[in-house]
Amino acid sequence: MARNLKALGLWRTALVASVRQDGPDLSARQLAILLQVYLTDPPHTVRGLASLLNISKPAVTRALDRLSVLGFVKRKRDAEDKRNVLVQRTVKGSVYLSDFAELVIAAGAVTADDMAQLRTDDAMAAAAKARMEADLQAPPQPGGLGDAAMDAMTVMEASAS
Known part of the structure; x- marks a missing residue:
């Protein structure tokens, strides 16, 4: 919407x-x-x-x-x-x-607010990616998704809305 x-x-x-x-x-x-x-x-x-x-x-x-x-x-x-x-x-x-x-x-020109939001979104995505890569290198946890996977899902849900 x-x-x-x-x-x-x-x-x-x-x-x-x-x-x-x-x-x-x-x-x-x-x-x-x-x-x-x-x-x-x-x-x-x-x-x-x-x-x-x-x-x-x-x-x-x-x-x-x-x-x-x-x-x-x-x-x-x-x-x-x-x-x-x-x-x-x-x-x-x-x-x-x-x-x-x-x-x-x-x-359609990009405003300063648009750029700030893009930087925030990029930073959140980079942090989630780093945590996911760290989780991939760590031994698997029994019983579910790692913190990075959960963070990545949260970022995707937030950017969809």
């Missing part, structure tokens, strides 16, 4: 930073389409995007209308099949996503 909350917190931080900027405020659908166009190999069509995202073609068309007005994508008739409309990338769209990526990176 803590991992989920952290991931959502990072996403929230990036989105809030994006909304606070002077740029356009994209819907989740518009952003999903934009990311699909830029992060996967072309060609991209309205039909293909609708199928991939499991949304209607009119919903894709409305999102593309907005993205086109912003200059983030352009549409072009397929020369081979006039029924198809190809969705193409633009420099302006690339710049927008590059800036958005920087916001996501900044949201």
